[in-house]
Amino acid sequence: MEQKDAQARWKELKEQIEYHSDRYYNQDAPEIDDHEFDLLMRELKNLEKEFPALQTKDSPTQKVGGTAKREAGVLVRHNVPMLSLQDVFSQEEVFAFVEEMQSQFPDPEFVVEYKIDGLSMGLRYEEGALQLAVTRGNGIEYGEDVTENARVIPDVVQHMPHPLPYIEVRGEVYMTNQDFELVNERQELAGKKPFANPRNCAAGTLRQLDSRITKERRLSMFVFNIQQVRGADFATHTEGYEYLKKNGVKVIDDYLVCHTAQEVWEAILKIGENRGNLSYDIDGAVVKLNRLDQREQLGATSKVPRWAIAYKYPPEEKETTLLSVELSVGRTGRITPTAIFEPVRLCGTTVSRATLHNQDFIDELDIGVGDRILVYKSGEIIPKVRKVLKEKRPAGTVRFRIPDRCPVCGSPTQREKDTADIKCVSSSCPAQLERHIINFVGRDAMDIKGFGNVYIEELVRLGYLRDIADIYDLKNHREALIEQGIIGKEKNTDKLLAAIEKSKENEAWQLLTGFGIPNVGKAAAKAILKVFPSIEALSEASLEELTAVNDIGEVSAGCISDFFENEKNREITRRLREQGVNMQAGEAASGGVFLGMTFVITGTLPSMDRKEAAAMVERQGGKVSGSVSKKTSYLLAGENAGSKLAKAQELGIPVLDEAGFLAMIP
Numbered sequence: 001m002e003q004k005d006a007q008a009r010w011k012e013l014k015e016q017i018e019y020h021s022d023r024y025y026n027q028d029a030p031e032i033d034d035h036e037f038d039l040l041m042r043e044l045k046n047l048e049k050e051f052p053a054l055q056t057k058d059s060p061t062q063k064v065g066g067t068a069k070r071e072a073g074v075l076v077r078h079n080v081p082m083l084s085l086q087d088v089f090s091q092e093e094v095f096a097f098v099e100e101m102q103s104q105f106p107d108p109e110f111v112v113e114y115k116i117d118g119l120s121m122g123l124r125y126e127e128g129a130l131q132l133a134v135t136r137g138n139g140i141e142y143g144e145d146v147t148e149n150a151r152v153i154p155d156v157v158q159h160m161p162h163p164l165p166y167i168e169v170r171g172e173v174y175m176t177n178q179d180f181e182l183v184n185e186r187q188e189l190a191g192k193k194p195f196a197n198p199r200n201c202a203a204g205t206l207r208q209l210d211s212r213i214t215k216e217r218r219l220s221m222f223v224f225n226i227q228q229v230r231g232a233d234f235a236t237h238t239e240g241y242e243y244l245k246k247n248g249v250k251v252i253d254d255y256l257v258c259h260t261a262q263e264v265w266e267a268i269l270k271i272g273e274n275r276g277n278l279s280y281d282i283d284g285a286v287v288k289l290n291r292l293d294q295r296e297q298l299g300a301t302s303k304v305p306r307w308a309i310a311y312k313y314p315p316e317e318k319e320t321t322l323l324s325v326e327l328s329v330g331r332t333g334r335i336t337p338t339a340i341f342e343p344v345r346l347c348g349t350t351v352s353r354a355t356l357h358n359q360d361f362i363d364e365l366d367i368g369v370g371d372r373i374l375v376y377k378s379g380e381i382i383p384k385v386r387k388v389l390k391e392k393r394p395a396g397t398v399r400f401r402i403p404d405r406c407p408v409c410g411s412p413t414q415r416e417k418d419t420a421d422i423k424c425v426s427s428s429c430p431a432q433l434e435r436h437i438i439n440f441v442g443r444d445a446m447d448i449k450g451f452g453n454v455y456i457e458e459l460v461r462l463g464y465l466r467d468i469a470d471i472y473d474l475k476n477h478r479e480a481l482i483e484q485g486i487i488g489k490e491k492n493t494d495k496l497l498a499a500i501e502k503s504k505e506n507e508a509w510q511l512l513t514g515f516g517i518p519n520v521g522k523a524a525a526k527a528i529l530k531v532f533p534s535i536e537a538l539s540e541a542s543l544e545e546l547t548a549v550n551d552i553g554e555v556s557a558g559c560i561s562d563f564f565e566n567e568k569n570r571e572i573t574r575r576l577r578e579q580g581v582n583m584q585a586g587e588a589a590s591g592g593v594f595l596g597m598t599f600v601i602t603g604t605l606p607s608m609d610r611k612e613a614a615a616m617v618e619r620q621g622g623k624v625s626g627s628v629s630k631k632t633s634y635l636l637a638g639e640n641a642g643s644k645l646a647k648a649q650e651l652g653i654p655v656l657d658e659a660g661f662l663a664m665i666p
Contacts, residue, residue, distance in 0.1 A: 013044045017060040075142045080227040082136045085310040098261040112267035113255035115284035118174030128163025152215035160247040164231040171223035175202040318344035327407040331435035333423035354383040358420040368397040445514035469575035519556040535583035539564040594622030603638030
């Protein structure tokens with residue numbers, strides 16, 4: 001590889017790794033699994049090894065963990081860095097590590113133990129009493145004070161019966177599979193989004209501001225290292241474990257002490273074979289020197305200790321049987337096939353469904369009902385089908401084909417030109433209508449509070465809703481709705497009807513977003529209605545006028561033009577206008593005190609939500625961004641402002657509270 005190509009690839013890898021690190025450490029919402037992340041990191045390390053000039057201080061290979069958060073507490077300086085471990089993926093790399101240690105010390109001992117899939121936390125004790133709990137944060141300098149939440153974790157010892165003047169231990173906070181499922185059951189009953197996996201749930205729970213929530217969700221913790229101690233002199237890691245166990249501290253005591261590379265490898269294999277029998281998730285096995293003086297002698301790099309490695313197991317896959325293929329119809333008529341298979345447990349959750357995307361994907365897999373298949377979780381979150389085990393295919397199994405009739409309304413289906421999408425061609429298909437209305441009443445469109453999916457499905461089924469304009473006719477069916485109990489009793493029905501009436505006053509861009517025109521989301525709708533004075537004016541615009549709008553290309557312009565040329569859509573628009581739904585964009589912000597300025601809004605404001613504040617900025621000619629940069633004009637900060645406040649202070653960006661912000665508006 002040439003230096004120029006290497007530099008381009010290095011930059012690309014750095015951006016990918018930093019993005020996925022932020023999703024994992026700071027947002028608790030990873031998009032790829034550990035194995036995929038490890039491969040990216042490994043490629044970057046190899047590239048820097050081949051081209052040393054590429055390695056910089058801000059390279060991901062020189063950093064540890066995420067960015068310390070403030071939301072759950074104050075920042076605390078680490079007494080001892082909470083480093084990550086060097087990852088290895090093969091027997092050869094494990095043997096190389098053992099042989100390197102053997103070249104340094106005569107007959108070194110190794111401890112092999114589980115690598116729990118959770119998040120690190122340090123506990124500091126003085127005279128046996130817990131004084132402080134701190135997260136890993138950036139690993140080197142600062143972590144986050146989560147002491148109050150740690151005190152409600154049953155595995156965290158509050159007072160050691162055999163105290164030392166000072167001891168700091170490090171462990172992994174996690175959630176058992178059973179407790180995780182209970183939390184998700186409660187989330188679903190409350191109408192909230194379930195957590196993706198136990199690790200994400202544990203991370204979010206430890207950072208809760210309310211320790212009562214932390215207690216309710218039942219976190220667990222294993223201690224895996226003594227970071228610092230005064231008043232004792234432990235010779236080995238296992239000796240330290242014995243002291244901790246004597247004090248009731250839960251340690252990873254199912255460990256193996258080994259002396260040879262083969263023993264270490266067999267211990268890793270044994271742990272791997274037992275993964276499925278554990279009540280919690282692990283993502284590897286840790287191999288570390290047992291003697292503490294040898295560890296001290298070897299020390300650490302800026303990122304990892306030299307005396308330990310983490311063997312990462314390949315992504316977990318399970319074999320199961322495809323029972324059926326379920327077909328669903330989306331808002332645009334697109335038919336999506338979903339595999340329904342015998343339930344299997346993957347990455348801490350039980351899964352029985354995975355998308356099959358489209359007919360091309362089905363053809364590529366050559367999958368049929370009854371096949372034995374391998375399933376896995378992409379990003380340890382999204383279930384997917386890896387492949388068909390054709391050697392186990394039952395006799396007579398045939399490849400599944402999406403039918404030429406809509407599974408909901410029976411209308412013909414057709415494949416869109418130059419795409420893999422098969423769509424229902426009927427504009428009156430109930431499935432399309434339901435999803436269209438769900439989009440229309442949603443938060444990013446007309447934002448009609450309390451208009452739930454269940455109500456929409458029932459109103460469509462009973463014929464009350466045949467298009468979005470029918471929403472505003474529901475008031476004429478009040479008595480029938482109450483009598484049938486579709487929305488509930490009188491109080492609930494009137495509450496929803498009032499919310500529908502209030503939505504007539506919404507800004508015109510919300511209506512345009514609600515139309516569900518392909519390629520016209522919230523941002524595009526706002527941009528369009530800063531140019532056109534009304535929905536009516538937009539409906540009469542030419543393609544040339546549409547493409548002249550900033551950020552609106554030919555494809556989006558064509559979609560808008562096609563939408564308003566459709567006679568049914570023109571009729572719906574006319575009815576909405578007659579029902580009093582606002583279609584006037586109002587005066588575009590050609591002036592205003594915030595013209596040309598960029599605001600970032602963070603934290604909890606005293607008397608308004610961030611959406612209201614953003615609307616005020618835009619009415620005064622400004623725009624709102626989601627991240628702080630040198631281009632930010634002001635940061636509007638409320639309570640628990642978090643890392644954005646720290647970034648603004650670092651860059652010297654002016655910070656406003658709500659009162660200061662309102663004082664700037666005439």
